[in-house]
Amino acid sequence: MKISTLFYTIRQGFVNIFRNKWYSLASMATIASCLFLFGLFYAVVVNFQSIVMKAEEGVSVTVFFHYEGDGDESHTEGQIPSESWIEEFGQKIAQRTEVSDVKFVSDQEAWETFARDHFGDAYEKYAVGFLDNPLKGENSYEAFVSDVSMQSALVTWLESFPQVSRVNHSALTADMLSGANMLIAYVSVGIIIILLAVSVFLISNTVAIGISVRAEEINIMKYIGATDFFVRSPFVLEGMLIGALGAVIPLWLIYGLYNYVLAYIMDRFSILAGFLNFLPVDEVFGVLTPVSVALGVGIGFLGSIITVKKHLHV
């Protein structure tokens, strides 16, 4: 394509938009609302996922072992693990893919933690009263899972060892986090697909109107010897421009809104600051901007190409 033709195509793309300015504005507004909702969903979802991931990092499984004097009289041979077996078992846990970290908690550490949690600052005063460690022999491993949905598989595996006396875990937390994650993902994908389909339909209509308005010109072009590309490209470009412009507006709005909401929450609910780990605006927009623009341009391209193929028989 010659440069002059390229400029002509771009100019005609803009001319088409201005010629049907109301329809173009309507299409732009629809795409803008779709992408605004998409942007909102995206911002909410990535922040929720970030919070869930933080929460997941805190979800752990604690595994305890049999030991002499644990009150169980029915120990069979080999059921009480040696120190080397426990050490080796720790390495086995660490090698599992769903495990992000493993920490050995000795009976002494367990008691100190318990005492500190219960007595707080008065720990020194009350805990000294205990001459022996009440948790003696309660050595354990705390395994942190990288994916909560895999927690039950890890528990089943841990419980299959005869040396393991019990495995503590919170099935409810794991299931809730995993379920909420999936639900949000499915609902967002569903809504976004519907919105995108509506946008394609509207752009398609706008371009179809543009084609009908310019029917005479297209007819003349055909008789003079214009190629299919020459006739069709301004309409395709029109759709892409509408899509691109429709993408920029919501990005600008969401950027302002995101900063405002973040500042508002941090100001009014500062108590939640430790729990709610919001992503910085640059991190959200680093992905949202190119994805929104690509979606806008893509919707515009798809909508116009469908219409051009359907209505423009060159």
Next chain:
Amino acid sequence: MTRREMSWKKRKEFIEENGIIYLNNVTKVYSKGSPAINGITLGIGKGEFVFIVGDSGSGKSTLIKLLLRELTASSGNVYVMGSDLAKLKHRQVPKFRRNLGVVFQDFRLLNDRNVYENVAFAQRIIETPAIEIRRNVPSILATVGLAGKYKAKTKQLSGGEQQRVALARALVNHPSILLADEPTGNLDPKNSWEIMKLLEEINQSGTTVVVVTHNREIVNAMHKRVVTMKKGVIISDEEGGEYIDED
């Protein structure tokens, strides 16, 4: 000799033997009804001026559409400038049409643009460099007598002037053939004659001109070749002929 040169030589020989336009036993049947064109054979030589006349429904418009490759023949062959139009691929049609100039009864101008832009549009479509467009358009506007009105919007022009703009647009790409479908249909006698004089001048410069018309007075006065059609067939084809009144 290269394959391309051979192909051009063959085409030239074909045109010399059969004419720049050659229809061989051509029939066109639309999906419903009787044939619009029924087995016609017609040759038009390079540089000829031919009137195609006939009543409504005689097949004149279908003939023009076949020559423009807007329609394809149901049977028979249509050759234009040596190309068998039935064998022309869809993507080859634009290039083929660049060798044809077309003028219509209703002018078909772009009313939101001025005279210059209407003519330049035809050049822009075939990707003529801007510098050439700036040279060619004023020259062709001078040829049709509209040099002083290049800035005028087409709606501000008279019917005759609008048809001159259409003519300028058809001629600016230097076509080998000019097809005019009822070019005087919307014009008064004075403007009609001026347009016909222009067409004659264009023909004298070497362009083959085919005019479809109802204008008996003009046909009879110009003493050109007249092909008369009736109900899809050619009923007469005479050099220096007259418009035969069928009623």
